[in-house]
Amino acid sequence: MKIRSVLTMLGLAAAFVVVVGRPAPAAASATPAPGPISAPVMGWNSWNRFGCNIDENLIKATADAIVSTGLRESGYTYVNIDDCWMASTRDAQGRLQPHPTRFPGGIKAVADYVHARGLKLGIYSSAGTLTCAGFPASLDHEVVDAQTWASWGIDLLKYDNCNNQGRPARERYKAMGDALTATGRHIVYSICNWGLDDPWLFGPEVGGSYWRTTGDISDNWASVTSLLDQQRGLEPFARKGFYNDPDMLEVGNGGLTQTENIAHFSLWALLSSPLLLGNDLRSVSASTLSVLRNADVLAVNQDWGGSQGRLVADNGDTEVWAKPMSDGSAAVVLFNRG
Ligand code: GLA
Secondary structure (H helix, E strand, C coil), X not given: CCEEEEEECCCXXXXXXXXXXXXXXXXXXXXXXXXXXXXXXXXXXXXXXXXXXXXXXXXXXXXXXXXXXXXXXXXXXXXXXXXXXXXXXXXXXXXCCXXXXXXXCCHHHHHHHHHHCCXXXXXXXXXXXXXXXXXXXXXXXXXXXXXXXXXXXXXXXXXXCCCCCCCCHHHHHHHHHHHHHHHCCCCEEEECCCCCCCHHHHCHHHCCCEEECCCCCCCCHHXXXXXXXXXXXCHHHCECCEEEECCCCCCCCCCCCHHHHHHHHHHHHHCCCCEEECCCHHHCCHHHHHHHCCHHHHHHHHCCCCCCCEEEEEECCEEEEEEECCCCCEEEEEEECC
């Protein structure tokens, strides 16, 4: 077996052979659109670095930076606006409207700008009455909101879980999946209910392409390793087209050392996670770019050999994680978590 070493953080010789079991795919069911995607989504999201401090200039400058830094060439195509893009009230027709000072030119103009650069635009709402930041959200407004986004040219929806009124997750997320399907536009559906109510079971059935498995990531090593550990046992639920989402990346945000950045990125790649950058790309350093543009690591993420990566050996602080590759080889991470 050919072994491709993604990351060697230890002086360990790669003198072992890893045989990774392939879980049986989850039972097939009728999958509504948007449903399966060709590979884990790659792109950027505004939340981790900017929170609500966003506007149309940031989104456009980020799109420009994705092109000028070569990140587009590496496969990063989604530019995702997270919470706080909307005004505090709906319009007279009951439609969400852009925040008047953050997006004075409207979201469609941003979508046009992003599309003109060969990129796609993602947006955010919550399956609740309000978003997590307290803006109008989409519970019981699914059809009109999906139509609004489709009319703007939106390509991806991240759908959060705040202010859900205690209503069943499967119903809330199905209502939006059905509404997205009804638009006729291919809008990737990212389910963000923090791993509650088994999204790995209902996600594919409601049209989701990937689903958050945990609470939010923070820009520190304890958070990264905690989220990593919470992925164990979820491997069988990822399959080609449908992926577990251990949350967006913190690479380059300052809270991790370069070694930790490399480990975080390598492990997320091995987990077949969406690779959504969470840093400021307008001022990204060469060392951060070298992590984000590592073609071998990206190839591991985008390949599907029958399973996401998993822990295959645990010696305390030293761990071995591996993922089967479609050419019969294995990608291996030698991980010194200490
Ligand atoms: C939740 C989500 C985050 C982010 C914020 C926005 O916490 O899990 O990823 O979208 O809401 O308010």
